[in-house]
Amino acid sequence: MNSKPNAIVAQSGGPTAVINSSACGVIQESLKSGKIGRVFGATNGILGVLGEDLFDISAEKPETIEALKQTPAAAIGSCRYKLKSLEESKADFERILDVFKAHNIRYFFYAGGNDSMDTADKVNKLAADMGYELVCMGIPKTVDNDLAFTDHCPGYPSVAKYVVTCAAEAGRDTEALYTTDTCTILEVMGRNAGWIAAATGLAATCPEDAPHLIYMPEAPFSFDKFVSDAKEVLKQLGRVFIVAGEGLKDKKGQYVTADAGAFAKDSFGHVQLGGVADMLKAVIEKEVGIKARFNKLGTNQRSAMHFASLTDVNEAYMCGRMAVKYAMEGENGKMVTLVREKGPEYRCTTGLAGLSDVANGEKKVPKEFINDNGNHITDAMRDYVRPLVQGEAPITIGENGLPVFMRFERKPLEKKLPEYKL
């Protein structure tokens, strides 16, 4: 029996192409540290902790762990379970510590967005209050790129590389067939921040190039302006290629569309958006009188391992490794940040930010990255995103001609506690 303390690694929220690279960094660095006994995976994030659904990642084959770097989505399993305040979700937080105690878990590495950093922060505070020695470290993860205190978020560069390429490619399709299919609308993710939409602007290197118009939640959306923008491009080029972030808002800050279905809010209470492109297509057909079509990349944009950014894979791995290194150096209650060093060459190192600071922050696309018309990006945005999309992440092609992904053997840990009802 190993008497060294154990670590847990968990993944939360929407998957990305590189959250598994971060997990790989945590696992490999933990095993190398000499101070950590076993590394457990929490099946489906905090749900796995609450349910004591853990498995021994350190017992997995080293090549399986290495192959995390080439596997999209969240191989350990993710969730959207939101814990509230320490008072409101007291039972949950206590249960988390009970599970940690039962398995001698003294390190909690949590990859996620600001809701996850909030959870890690609260677990950490409760542990301190109860005198349970625990180190909680956050690893940034969100395709939305909206975390504060970090230059960018692992996951974003890969989705950026993919969507800008998709815009360039589908833009050529519209250019070829503009005599009938005159308008194409590409809908991309981004509930509150337009970072993904903004990235597509990198494809526009001359007036011919798509996208011709980009709409982001940060620039108040007006239907009249949208129609006149489209007509203007049509006059110049005879076609128009439009990128729309899913979370477009009017000048009152209201979403211009919201899915009115039965599942219109996710478990974090966020409004589920959809149908922006579908709606804009209808507006174009009615108000401009041309045929429009839309592409909605959906979850394919955040899982596009086959064309992920090498920069992103490397940085995500670095964030995972550094979370462990910082913990070994005595840091606690922090999220690893990405720091863009000054200088003509892109160079990225890591730093730290307090979990609670990150939890309460949000980083939107700044004004200077959006053009005055509110319908495209500036060179400042191009300079920001260009280094991030560099390099193609290696993939292994199997005999079916498709990228090969790993799966854990997932040997479950014996449960030591009574069942817990959520």
Add this chain to the structure above:
Amino acid sequence: MNSKPNAIVAQSGGPTAVINSSACGVIQESLKSGKIGRVFGATNGILGVLGEDLFDISAEKPETIEALKQTPAAAIGSCRYKLKSLEESKADFERILDVFKAHNIRYFFYAGGNDSMDTADKVNKLAADMGYELVCMGIPKTVDNDLAFTDHCPGYPSVAKYVVTCAAEAGRDTEALYTTDTCTILEVMGRNAGWIAAATGLAATCPEDAPHLIYMPEAPFSFDKFVSDAKEVLKQLGRVFIVAGEGLKDKKGQYVTADAGAFAKDSFGHVQLGGVADMLKAVIEKEVGIKARFNKLGTNQRSAMHFASLTDVNEAYMCGRMAVKYAMEGENGKMVTLVREKGPEYRCTTGLAGLSDVANGEKKVPKEFINDNGNHITDAMRDYVRPLVQGEAPITIGENGLPVFMRFERKPLEKKLPEYKL
């Protein structure tokens, strides 16, 4: 002034990742033949011929022509203009021959689907009737893969490689986040044939793998069956990943959905489909009571040069070259076909089929490629599609981190005829 006869190359219908590879083959082989003077591009397919909007492709830089192999969509320009019978569209057909005569065009290379083969066939017949020496050769092109007489159609292998990879990737996303985002529906192209949907089945190598259910237009669709299929998978796996072809039909042969908008039919009179995935998402949420989301790859699937099939690029190029070679050998009124040679190793050569035969044929996914339940594929389909998706087409990455695409300089030919009103 060159006294050799000239050739025209034109592209028609929906673009693909490799129709430009075919054009490259036509152009390079024409220039090499010694029997062809100049090669003209018809801007936007037959519209360019009718409008005498031609440009001199042989005057373009050789590296521009070579870069066609790495550029998606239709670089010469495409259209959906449909010519009717020789009687009904007599003026159009005569105009085509007038333009050919005015520019001493004796070779017409047309890449497209069966409507385009029909046009080429009729132009050819009229020329023969009028005693104008003309060679018309067709080059197969359609992501739908529904042309008869050819083992498969250039364009299809690339869309197959891309959608099956997207299914594998987004499948991992659903697998990671199934506790909230339990069902994902991927909508793919295929108005009448389910070849694209069927290709995604290659990703399913074990019960865990997506897609779990595949619906094709060839298998009559029933909402009740769909709901019970989904429930069954949910019972087994706790999640379900579904692929739906856009052209699903009920047992009476009626589309289960049709866009009722102002542009519900394209210029070929085909019903424009859309909203299949959106509709199925609503059905799942209502009838099964779980959250569902959908991805609609749209034109991104047919323009995904960044992960195109090398086999496809090579074969498309071969079809273009062979169209010229066959023409030089005295063939006329034929479309180049792809012939899968017998034997354990995949080997593909070319053959010929009559333009009118191709125009009137259609190849659907055969019964033996679809499972008995009508909701997935068989090993016969896997064996058919596996060789097609092999190899990754080379791309050149520019300084923005994106694939580099070419554009023609497009030096217009001087017009010799009066304007023609369509």
